[in-house]
Amino acid sequence: MKTLIISFFAAILLTAVSCSPKPEQKSATIDHTNFVVVFIDDMGYGDIGTQGATGWTTPNLDKMAAEGMRFTNFYAAQPVCSASRAGLMTGCYPNRIGFSGALFPNDQVGINPNETTIAEMLKEKGYATGIFGKWHLGRPTEFLPLQHGFDEYVGIPYSNDMWPLDDVGNPVPEGHGRLKNPDLPVLNGNDIMMTITDLKGQDTLTTLYTEKAVDFINRNADNPFFLYVPHSMSHVPLGVSDKFRGKSKQGLYGDVMMEIDWSVGQIEKALAANGIAENTVFIFTTDNGPWLNYGNHAGSAGGLREGKTTSWEGGQRVPFIIKWPAATPAGTICNKLGCAIDILPSFAKIAEAKLPELKIDGLDITDLWKGKTETEPRETILFYYGKNNLNGVRKDNWKLVLPHTWASYHTQPGENGYGGKRIRMKVEEPELYNMMRDPGEQYNVIEYHPEKVAELMKLVEEARAELGDLNVGIEKGAGNREIGRK
Structure with missing residues (x-):
């Protein structure tokens, strides 16, 4: 199968877009490349129109895919909040730098100052850097964005459910763990500019981040910039502005997705209006798969197995769209492997920036972004989860799942904002899946391909030596580094 496919549908859509009236554009002399990353929380592989979403529409994302490139085998760094973001920001597997799971408001750890973020790397090249959204790499001041390469920050420091209320905005009973959390702070730089104390406050977040992002673009259009927009949505509790409430056929989750799509469109319009869209790398992706036990307040894994916090495909394979008119062929699909940890070194190559000193x-x-289908820069993916558990490896179209336990969604989900229960399940012996024929991981074919198992086990042993594997009692490998500590 060819890696790069120009679809008839995309061509038709692109033609329609090109015939639409264009906003008045500023003239700009571009001698640099800008970078924009929109990073969604808990959105599923199947939640975009081009990937099968039903019940709502995503015209701006569909347009972005038609004018850019969509990856079908792109992975988050890990299938959970803080770890995933740590991988994106540093280009490292999160367990290499001490991250696992999700940090909580009172945790006294965060991103180590010895690590280099995308923002720090690009600032060395003269880039303006801004983040508007959810950070989740440490709450103490020394771990916040301004101390790690960003010039500007407006957003919440952790997940929007880390407040003293339940997931539908009601008070929690006495003794509940959430009572240890403060009201949800919205920070401007290092300082609290307001707190969110009810669901109406949650409704404002997507619009707030979008307005700040557009303003940042307008103010920095004549200079190189890196804009990072990690939306709080579609993490529960769901919030949506009045302009999108009730607009989808699916309900609140669909409304949220339509507002996220609107946000993408606003950023696109700002780039075009300033005459800088051509030389801007614009990426849309997500931190992990859907939180399926929230039922109708969760998205879809698009037929992949399981969801968030699992090492199955539904937990870690995520949507990825890149639009870079100066270099990326329009209306294309890439089936090669990619991972969020690849974004930092790719930006370094484009900006001619120095890579981090640490590994x-x-x-x-x-090369993939430029449509060079003969290349295959990434052959393998490591599926680490938990404190430091290697749950699987993938090479080319083969995925070896190692013995481990996980919390499965194969039980009754919740409804209307309340989460359902999950059940503990265990892989007792290694399992092998062919990702080309069986992306849903339903048919274990390990007995037919002992040579593939042997090949993949070599990768497992190399990973265990380098990064450890608590599943077999190896707490650390030779390459693990410490998380930052207050």
Whole structure:
């Protein structure tokens, strides 16, 4: 199968877009490349129109895919909040730098100052840097964005359910763990500019981040910039502005997705109006798969197995769209492997920036972004989860799942904002899946391919030596580094 496919549908859609009236554009002399990353929380592989979403529409994302490139085998760094973001920001597998799971408001750890973020790397090249959204790499001041390369920050420091209320905005009973959390703070730089104390406050977040992002673009259009927009949505509790409430056929989750799509469109319009869209790398992706036990307040894994916090495909394979008119062929699909940890070294290549001094795991995949289908920069993916558990490895189209336990969604989900229960399940013996024929991981074919198992086990042993594996009692490998501590 060819890696790069120009679809008839995309061509038709692109033609329609090109015939639409265009906003008045500023003239700009571009001698640099800008970078925009929109990073969604808990959105599923199947939640975009081009990937099968039903019950709502995503015209701006569909347009972005028609004018850019969509990856079908792109992975988050890990299938949970803080770890995933740590991988994106540093180009490292999160367990290499001490991250696991999700940090909580009172945790006294965060991103180590010895690690280099995308923002720090690009600032060395003269880039303006801004983040508007959810950070989740440490709450104490020394771990916040301004101390890690960003010039501007407006957003919440952790997940929007880390407040003293339940997931539908009601008070929790006496003794509940959430009572240890403060009201949800919205920070401007290092300082609290307001707190969110009810669901109406949650409704404002997507619009707030979008307005700040557009303003940042307008103010920095004549200079190189890196804009990072990690939306709080579609994490529960769901919030949506009045302009999108009730607009989808699916309910609140669909409304939220339509507002996220609107946000993408607003950023696109700002880039075009300033005459800088051509030389801007615009990426849309997500931190992990859907939180399926929330039922109708969760998205879809698009037929992949399980969801968030699992090492199955539904937990870690995520949507990825890149639009870079100066270099990326329009209306294309890439089936090669990619991972969020590859974004930092790819940006470094484009900006001619210096890579971090400490070892990273990401690879330069800019050749794929440019449509060079003969290249294959990434052959393998490591599926680490928990404190430091290696749950699987993938090479090419083969995925070896190692013995481990997980919390499965194969039980009754919740409804209307309340989460359902999950059940503990266990892989007792290694399992092998062919990702080309069986992306849903339903048919274990390990007995037919002992040679593939042997090949993949070599990768497992190398990973265990380098990064450890608590599943077999190896707490650390030779390459693990410490998380930052207050």
